Amino acid sequence: xxxxxxxxxxxxxxxxxxxxxxxxxxxxxxxxxxxxxxxxxxxxxxxxxxxxxxxxxxxxxxxxxxxxxxxxxxxxxxxxxxxxxxxxxxxxxxxxxxxxxxxxxxxxxxxxxxxxxxxxxxxxxxxxxxxxxxxxxxxxxxxxxxxxxxxxxxxxxxxxxxxxxxxxxxxxxxxxxxxxxxxxxxxxxxxxxxxxxxxxxxxxxxxxxxxxxxxxxxxxxxxxxxxxxxxxxxxxxxxxxxxxxxxxxxxxxxxxxxxxxxxxxxxxxxxxxxxxxxxxxxxxxxxxxxxxxxxxxxxxxxxxxxxxxxxxxxxxxxxxxxxxxxxxxxxxxxxxxxxxxxxxxxxxxxxxxxxxxxxxxxxxxxxxxxxxxxxxxxxxxxxxxxxxxxxxxxxxxxxxxxxxxxxxxxxxxxxxxxxxxxxxxxxxxxxxxxxxxxxxxxxxxxxxxxxxxxxxxxxxxxxxxxxxxxxxxxxxxxxxxxxxxxxxxxxxxxxxxxxxxxxxxxxxxxxxxx
Amino acid sequence: xxxxxxxxxxxxxxxxxxxxxxxxxxxxxxxxxxxxxxxxxxxxxxxxxxxxxxxxxxxxxxxxxxxxxxxxxxxxxxxxxxxxxxxxxxxxxxxxxxxxxxxxxxxxxxxxxxxxxxxxxxxxxxxxxxxxxxxxxxxxxxxxxxxxxxxxxxxxxxxxxxxxxxxxxxxxxxxxxxxxxxxxxxxxxxxxxxxxxxxxxxxxxxxxxxxxxxxxxxxxxxxxxxxxxxxxxxxxxxxx
Numbered sequence: 192x193x194x195x196x197x198x199x200x201x202x203x204x205x206x207x208x209x210x211x212x213x214x215x216x217x218x219x220x221x222x223x224x225x226x227x228x229x230x231x232x233x234x235x236x237x238x239x240x241x242x243x244x245x246x247x248x249x250x251x252x253x254x255x256x257x258x259x260x261x262x263x264x265x266x267x268x269x270x271x272x273x274x275x276x277x278x279x280x281x282x283x284x285x286x287x288x289x290x291x292x293x294x295x296x297x298x299x300x301x302x303x304x305x306x307x308x309x310x311x312x313x314x315x316x317x318x319x320x321x322x323x324x325x326x327x328x329x330x331x332x333x334x335x336x337x338x339x340x341x342x343x344x345x346x347x348x349x350x351x352x353x354x355x356x357x358x359x360x361x362x363x364x365x366x367x368x369x370x371x372x373x374x375x376x377x378x379x380x381x382x383x384x385x386x387x388x389x390x391x392x393x394x395x396x397x398x399x400x401x402x403x404x405x406x407x408x409x410x411x412x413x414x415x416x417x418x419x420x421x422x423x424x425x426x427x428x429x430x431x432x433x434x435x436x437x438x439x440x441x442x443x444x445x446x447x448x449x450x451x452x453x454x455x456x457x458x459x460x461x462x463x464x465x466x467x468x469x470x471x472x473x474x475x476x477x478x479x480x481x482x483x484x485x486x487x488x489x490x491x492x493x494x495x496x497x498x499x500x501x502x503x504x505x506x507x508x509x510x511x512x513x514x515x516x517x518x519x520x521x522x523x524x525x526x527x528x529x530x531x532x533x534x535x536x537x538x539x540x541x542x543x544x545x546x547x548x549x550x551x552x553x554x555x556x557x558x559x560x561x562x563x564x565x566x567x568x569x570x571x572x573x574x575x576x577x578x579x580x581x582x583x584x585x586x587x588x589x590x591x592x593x594x595x596x597x598x599x600x601x602x603x604x605x606x607x608x609x610x611x612x613x614x615x616x617x618x619x620x621x622x623x624x625x626x627x628x629x630x631x632x633x634x635x636x637x638x639x640x641x642x643x644x645x646x647x648x649x650x651x652x653x654x655x656x657x658x659x660x661x662x663x664x665x666x667x668x669x670x671x672x673x674x675x676x677x678x679x680x681x682x683x684x685x686x687x688x689x690x691x692x693x694x695x696x697x698x699x700x701x702x703x704x705x
Numbered sequence: 706x707x708x709x710x711x712x713x714x715x716x717x718x719x720x721x722x723x724x725x726x727x728x729x730x731x732x733x734x735x736x737x738x739x740x741x742x743x744x745x746x747x748x749x750x751x752x753x754x755x756x757x758x759x760x761x762x763x764x765x766x767x768x769x770x771x772x773x774x775x776x777x778x779x780x781x782x783x784x785x786x787x788x789x790x791x792x793x794x795x796x797x798x799x800x801x802x803x804x805x806x807x808x809x810x811x812x813x814x815x816x817x818x819x820x821x822x823x824x825x826x827x828x829x830x831x832x833x834x835x836x837x838x839x840x841x842x843x844x845x846x847x848x849x850x851x852x853x854x855x856x857x858x859x860x861x862x863x864x865x866x867x868x869x870x871x872x873x874x875x876x877x878x879x880x881x882x883x884x885x886x887x888x889x890x891x892x893x894x895x896x897x898x899x900x901x902x903x904x905x906x907x908x909x910x911x912x913x914x915x916x917x918x919x920x921x922x923x924x925x926x927x928x929x930x931x932x933x934x935x936x937x938x939x940x941x942x943x944x945x
Contacts, residue, residue, distance in 0.1 A: 265742060322841055580749075610745070
């Protein structure tokens, strides 16, 4: 029952329903004190960073700016090219939600650009007051920490910048500089350490993973009456599935995993999950660390080689798909040992979509009739990757699959979807409880766009293909008048609608058939 | 005396601008892009990228999507400036190229578009709270400088005309390393002095957005990461 009645709306954090992209008045310093938990030495050191703030942090940080500028063209060009035109100022969901001017993309960049100018440019060295250059002080370092952990690296600003300046690149570099001087963030660094140690963000060991998958197989058999497998570490399988570990334990993620299993079953392919690389997420990207991102990616390569698979397919995860699609070949390639007739890697939606086109899947769309759906384009998929052969396939393929399995589908406001999609508010390493205030405010543009289609079309549920989006929405949707289970996995809807060969169908749906 | 000073000023400004820009461009070109980061949807071919960049350069496509006011003022200014600059070729060529003759009338009136665009952009720096917040003194000064160049130029065209033939003789002379007499005319001296300043600060200011755009990985990369392995030299070292 969504949305909730009017009384509960009075307690919402949102104001009266406005346009999703309504621009707030500036609220200087509104989010200045929001500080996510700092990493402990035990989180920093396994990543190759100093445990805590080093004595010569200032010199090291300044040198690191220069090093990154010489190693990364984007960082160098983006520091130089901004003309402060203001085109990006109203594009960040965190600015729209908080009104804090330092959450405007250009202002967020300037936190670092001002220091770069002071130490690396003629104007900044000689006339700092003229060009807004400033010394690196402890206050500046703390300000970096707080505001670069209020950026979800969603790249919405970069779509609208006349030079394509991508705040995500600046924010990643800033976090790497912070890590280099021992100012890591607990949420990201603890998780990366876990992946390196156990193989997934949860720290789920192979035994526990196997038990989980066996339980799920039993559930599937109970539901369908046939044996649908969730194989683990099966050598010689055709496909290695790399999926976010949230798919093994969280709702609605887990329903998506069951959907992948059913699709693989119906397609008649052999597949396996790896306990060594049981994680699609790669938080190395969030902290801008090429080395850490590479190390995590190489686990996937090793798993694929050890298991002797022919293909790699990724489950529903936003930033993971960016790393997989855009970076995996760079970080862990070349994948000449895989079957070159398939994309390397392939997205589960590309797989499912191809099967739908081939006609191998049977659907009863009416099984999803209780839902009136919309779709949230996850930022990293939308602006940092692709699906299929054509640009924009990352928008069309998920919608095509949704429309193949649901009767009621409606898009949200055009300015809040596809390449203009607004972030869920929890991406980029911000999905941690102490940032809940920011996450809620950052989600408000998306939530307002959802409220619009609820009012206009009676939309009840929103599908997503990102583990972070799903977790974030199930936490924040109740604050906007929706039930926490109003966010669904795309493959959950596939799972609902698919009819496998020999599957018993539940009594209550039999009337709807034929 | 002043003619010699201006001659030296222009030689210096030209060298600083050309060498400064060349060094910056070399730096951008030599700095590797370690990862494929085109803002998607992005073209999947080189030709597609050329088209994408052309749309950015010729139409300011992303800015148009972003903000119609900034686009309007920015576009007026840039197109106006382009026509005005092209018109100025007449002072450096003898005989004047045919297409420079052709655009003369447009170039003259383009100065109004240029000044209107600059005025609009500057007004936004005061009137729009968000843009006021992000503006540094240098952002205001840059607009003031360009506006002063435009207005001093227009003064000579529409109000107090200068001895333009002598000006042309001066610049044609400079191109042959001869210093001829520059008319001692205040709007002209102001105009030329400010232009020289603009040339000097070009490689050390936000005017670097001109070369920067062409080196922006989010715009100039081909979306083909699955088909073609991209590896920066320093990243290749990690694999050894």
